[in-house]
Amino acid sequence: MTGQQGTVQAIDRAVAILSAFSPARPVASVSELARATGLTRSTTHRLLSTLVQHGLVVQLPRSTSYCLGPRLLGLADTARSQLSLELHAEETMTALRDFTGETVGLHIMDETPVRRTIAQVESTLPLRRTYTDLGAPIPPHQGAPGKLLLAFAPEELREGVLAQDLRSSTTHARIRSEDLRAEFALIQERGYAISMEERVVGVAGIAAPVRDHAGDVVAALSISVPAVRTDRDALERLAPRMADAAMELSHQLGFRTGEPAA
Secondary structure, eight states: OBOGGGOBHHHHHHHHHHHHOBTTBSEEEHHHHHHHHTOOHHHHHHHHHHHHHTTSEEEOTTSSEEEEOTHHHHHHHHHHHHOOHHHHHHHHHHHHHHHHSSEEEEEEEOSSOOEEEEEEEOOOSSSOOOOSOTTOOBOTTSSHHHHHHHHTSOHHHHHHHHTSOOBOTTTOOBOOHHHHHHHHHHHHHHTOEEEESSSSTTEEEEEEEEEOTTSOEEEEEEEEEEGGGOOHHHHHHTHHHHHHHHHHHHHHTTOOTTSOOO
């Protein structure tokens, strides 16, 4: 028997049972799972028995309740090893480039900590931003992607950066940690960061967070624009489309809307 649109009904129902488990409900009885999935109790029990045989679900000792099984850990590790940011990001980045006409970048921050640009989809316009330093270390407090990654970084890492002698890459003026803390709070509230020629003269940009399956911010997606054809208001108008693209990539990494976000 098949489900809707050519799917296999038994698999649809098994996935529904597995999806009924969550951090809020790590253990559930047959009746609870039946209510959560809309299946009959007998169908739920039959599917659970099959899932138990495959190690995808485990019945708790001396209990009629179930939890997710150990085989899922191996499957999750296999899936995680294949989740290359660059590979999954290409389609989303290209669509964002086509929508805006501007260069789209993907950035990470390591534990050094430095920010690195790991991928780009270039604008096709004659005057455009091109990352010529892919993979090179960049001070994390400079530019929209770095500031966004710092804003969502663990507090210890962020405070370690703020304790340093921070300088502007364009004017070499000292940057006050108090000013950056205030900006980080605004970035956390808005969900995006903007920079106007802060790291590279003539380039402005906006960045949004990319989250993994646990809700942690693991990358920044950015749009870079020659400053002569944009301003802060124009960049802020791109924020909703930017957020949609970052969330699309986050979903590909296993993040689900409504789950706790770091």
